[in-house]
Amino acid sequence: MALSTLDSLRQQARNASQEDIDKLCNNVLEMMRTPERSGELNGMLRQLCFILQASEEEPFISTKLLVSLLSAVSPVGAKSNPRLCLLCQQIVSELLPCDGDCAKKIQPLDKGHVNKDHLPFHILQGEGFGCLDHSFSEAVRWLSTRGVDLDTQRKAFTFLVSLSMLHTKLASDKIVLKTSEQLSKWLVSASRYQAPNPYTKNPFRKDESNLVTEVDGTPSRNFFTVLNIGQYFTDDQFLNIYTFSLLYRWLYHNNINCGDGEDTDADSSKDRETPLSMLATDSPQSSPLRDGTPPSLASVDSPRRGTTPVSSLDSSDQFSSMISESPQKGSAQFSSIVGESPKRGSGQFSSLISESPRRGSGQFSSMTGDYSRRGSIQHLSMRIGTPDSHDKGRQSKVFGSLSSRTVDYCFRVLDQCERKPKVNADVELQIACLVEAVTVLDLICDLDEGHVPRVHQEVKRLYARVSSEAQYAPIVLQILQFFVNHSSAVVHDPGDTYLHYFRNVLGRNFHDPGVAFDTVRFILRNLETLCHTTKVLSSFFPNILKILAWHPRTFVSEFTEILPALMSPTTAMEVFHTVLDLPCVTAALEVIEKAKKIENLGQGSTGDAEPSNSVEAFQHSFYRPLFSFVTRYDSGHGDTIDKLSSLHNILSDMKAYPRVVVCSQTVPVLVRVWFSVVLEEVDVEFAGQLLPVMLERSSLLYAIPDFQNDIRRLLSENLVALLRKYPSIVNNQYQDISTFLMGTRNFSDREAIFSNLVWCVGELCSLHHDPSCTADLIAKYYETLEAMTYEVSGLLLSAEHRSEVSPKIVSVLISAIAKLSTRCQDLIPRAILCLTKVAKQHYNNAVDPEGSEALVSRAHELINLLKLPNFASVVLNPAADIDSGRWHRDNTALPIILRGTYRLLCPDSK
Missing domain, CATH: 1.25.40 (Serine Threonine Protein Phosphatase 5, Tetratricopeptide repeat)
Known part of the structure; x- marks a missing residue:
């Protein structure tokens, strides 16, 4: 937009009246309902943002518009129209400032007449558009008041979780305790009986109260959880599901609040702003937006559960659309507070509830996109926000009985997941619930270490049950995260778990986007532990690098951080060869996948005939060891192979494959990182061994022209840097150097x-x-x-x-x-x-x-x-100090002598 246009908008904003604002709001609301007018909408939103910034008094914004603005701040909106998402986020920030000293108070509402139509306006804005600290008490009152409808209570809870994420200083211990007590009631006191059918009004039919069932179809004999199935649900059952959906978010952020709210608030604000700014400017210098793994999402559009996804925010700790109207009495629509935890493991629970015409018994299905079909993951946060251990006792008191009730609830979920589902689709629901339960238990043990012994026993039992099945890979990794955090408290060595996951589980599931993302995030968050207390990274780096080989567009920035941790004095050279051969790894993995499909079609191998393509070479007994080596699970089998040129030849038909080409473009980035570590850390002995390897590998590169040029340029640059740092190599490696030069x-x-x-x-x-x-x-x-x-x-x-x-x-x-x-x-x-x-x-x-x-x-x-x-x-x-010496200033310097000599010999010259 031209500068004059911006100045014009700002001038109009300063002179805008409430009538102008109302008219503009109506136009914005109308255009937000008309996607084809998005171009005009951006301009009007920018004008509204200027008005809010320039206005000395707080203007009135309609509730419907606020709802639409909040709904636009979501990953769905960010992907479809990032500029619109940014503008809406800026407007919401202007409407909801954190102002603890605001003089205006929210007018108390009549407890008996809470109008949920005006609830968003009062609870999120108040009369003064900014007294969010006073809104806490109102939200807690609506949360715990009897007779308040389901929508009001869920919106009040959503608001409390939102503010605990966005403004950590506002949640006092008293508010946290009172809210936690209410949540503990919702968790364990929900009815075990199904609600009556609201669509049947047969006076001759008796109203039978039927028990909800387990996933295997048997009647429930214990308290209600998210895994219980019913044809129709009561309000307290909806609140039970919704509480478990947001439980981790509530515990985690209020755990931080009790430790040091002020610093966390600042960090949280920074995390919120960066991704949206990147979306708006699309600047290459901006921090990349990461598609985080959201925690619990729950939605109710009808009395049964279904699979309709709901909008959620990314990992920048924003809050999602919290205000939605139920289409009919007895049903509700849940949205969620989402955001990636700065410390925890996967922590995702995703179950969506709607009516399914194919399932008469109303069984659950689940949303599994978080684990099997995640989008591009670009950048991962490394901020650690868990308070120190000396605060944990106080924090456990702040949450009251919620900690113990949560443990009981999660144990109940673990027991329910041992049942075989009546409907196969519910297996995915069980997996999501298991991951969420283990994540919450991990956090509970951080809050109160007294729970560690019994929780650890249950988690070990769970691991023994699920470790052998491939579909439970996300759970195994979350269990491993629990062991990393708490095994020292019970003197347990998780070495077998490390071995099983990074060798077997990762070796079979590296191509799965969810497993790849969770593994990379786990490594980044536990990088220090993995480096100093285990040999996992140096032992299984070939398996770990397969993640990048199969997802080359996704994890480049993450592997620039991980690669130095994969290097040790014994594996650095092997890492170097593996990185240079990474396009071959990608090509070999693609060939193996093709060969599996051919075998499934019943086509046999070519026997001993000379292969004509890479797939036939893989099926040939002579070339199979080359594929086995390049796709090996662990390290220590040798730096490289003598028949590397043969491997390049048989994979020549794969060099134009898109994934292989993209992988070859990532290798120079990793090679540059590898050399930066080597030039800083290694000694002259390793440098002497590296020189002949560099000379040899400069001719043994996969035949992609751009890839070869980039790698040779890096090798030539770092060859000079290496020899200048260790000049003695020129003397010690005469034979290798002279052989190359001849x-x-x-x-x-x-x-x-x-x-x-x-x-x-x-x-x-x-x-x-x-x-x-x-x-x-x-x-x-x-x-x-x-x-x-x-x-x-x-x-x-x-x-x-x-x-x-x-x-x-x-x-x-x-x-x-x-x-x-x-x-x-x-x-x-x-x-x-x-x-x-x-x-x-x-x-x-x-x-x-x-x-x-x-x-x-x-x-x-x-x-x-x-x-x-x-x-x-x-x-x-x-001399060696020619760059730092005073060669051009001393009278004895060579340039001075030469210049004086020239003037003596040629006196007529100037």
């Missing part, structure tokens, strides 16, 4: 690496850099470079080989020869002779006149310099 094909496709290595030899083979350097070593290197100079110079003159070599290589070679000769002056005559021959060869070269002219000029400069050995030694072998 290979005529090494400069045809690896010019940068060849040139940089020649420069390093000429620069670093000196007593200035390594006291152990000898005249014999200098002479050996000189002979090698001299022979290569003659050979390369001859190739440069040939039009047939002109494309294989460039004048730059010859220039670098003659410069290195001149440098080496000045350190062993017996070599100076040979160097002058060599330079003279090169100059004569290229004096009248018609193949490349411009390059030849530069070579001749460079050769004559070096010849003239070598004719003065003392000056040549100073010029071509400067």
Whole structure:
């Protein structure tokens, strides 16, 4: 938008009256109901935002518009229209400031006449649009007052959870305790009987009260939970489900509030603003928005449960649309407070409730998108917000009996999940409930360590039951998170759990987006523990890197943090090879998936015939070990394989596959991270082992041209950095370096690496850099470079080989020869002779006149310099501190001496 237009909007905002605001609000509300007018809507929302910012008095905004604005602040709205989502979020922020000293009080409503139509206006805004601290008491009163309808109570609870997330300072211990006591009642006191059918009005039919059933169809004999099934539900059963859905969010954020609310509020505000700002500006410098894993969602659109998804917010701790009207009496619509926990594990519970025409008994189904079909996960928060242990006793008192009631509820859910569902779709519901229950139990043990022993026993029993089944992978990881947090309290070693998950479970399920996301998040959140107390990362990094190989677009930024943790003194080299071969890993995994599909179709292997494609190669007994190695589960089987070129050849038909191409684009990022760690941490011994590996792998890369160019450029750059940090490698690795320099094909496709290595030899083979350097070593290197100079110079003159070599290589070679000769002056005559021959060869070269002219000029400069050995030694072998010394300021500096000498010899020159 032009600057003049913005100034015009701001001027109109300052002069706007309440009548103008009402008219604008009506237009906005109308346009929000008309998707095709989204262009006009953005402008009107921006104008409304300016009005709210410029107005000295709080304007009146209709309840319906506020509801629409709150509904727009959701991941669904962010993906469909991110700018609209940002504008709505800014308007809501203006309407709901945190103002604890606001003088205006909310007018108390008549307890007996709570109008739920006006509830959003009073509870979220108040008469003064800002007294949120006073709204707490009203919400608690509506939460606990008898006779208040279901919608009012759920909205009051949603509001309390919202403010505990957004404004942590406002929730006092008294409010938390009173709310927690009410929640504990909802958890364990819900009716076990189904509600009567509201659509049947048969006076001749007796009203029979039927018990709700378990997932296996048997009548319930215990208290009601989210896993009980009924054809129609009562209000207290709805509140029971809704409470469990938001229980983790309530416990976690009020746990932080009791510890240090002020700092957490600041952090929470920062988390809220960044993703929305990124959506609005779409700036590459902005922090990437992550699609977090939401906690509990529950929705009721009719007396039965179904699978209609509801909107939720992302991990920025925003609150979702909390206000919705029930379509009919006896039903309700639940939305949720969602946001990724800064510390916990998966913590997702997703069950949606609606009428299913195919299930007469009203059984549950579940939403499983959080685990099997998650979208792109871009950036993961690493903020840790759990208070210190000395606050936990006080925090457990603040929650009252809610902690123990929650444990009983979760144990009941664990027992119910042992039953075999009557309907197969309810297996997904059980999985979601198990993950949520273990997550809540983990948090409860953080609040009160007295629960750890008995909870730990139940979790171990659960692990023994589900660990062998592939579908329970999210639960196994959440159990592992529980063991990480609490095993030390009961002296339990979770090593077998680590081994089982990172080897077997991850090896079978790395392609699942949910398992991949949960695993990456688990590693990031427990990075210090995994590095210092276990060998999981260094032992199973091939399996972990399969996540990136299969999801290359999703986890690049996360693996830049994880990769250094995968490296140890014994595995760093193997990690290097694995990273370079990551496109091959992707290709091999794709081939294996194709081969499985072919086998399912009944097509056998090709036998001993030579394979014509990668799938046939996988089915061939000779090439199968190559696939087994590159897709291995754990480390320690060797750095790489001798037949790596054969693997590249049989996978050549996969190099244009989209996933393989994208994976190859991520490898340079990881290689850069790997070298940054190596150049900072390793010693000279490891660096000496690395040099021949770099030279060898520069020619053994998967045949994707852009990938090869990027990796070779990085290798050439880091080759110089490595040798400059450890100059002694030039002396110790003479055999490997000379072998590489004598290979005529090494400069045809690896010019940068060849040139940089020649420069390093000429620069670093000196007593200035390594006291152990000898005249014999200098002479050996000189002979090698001299022979290569003659050979390369001859190739440069040939039009047939002109494309294989460039004048730059010859220039670098003659410069290195001149440098080496000045350190062993017996070599100076040979160097002058060599330079003279090169100059004569290229004096009248018609193949490349411009390059030849530069070579001749460079050769004559070096010849003239070598004719003065003392000056040549100073010029071509400067001291190591030349960059930091006062070379251009001291009277004895070389530039000063040369300039004075020139003026003496040429007095007429200026």
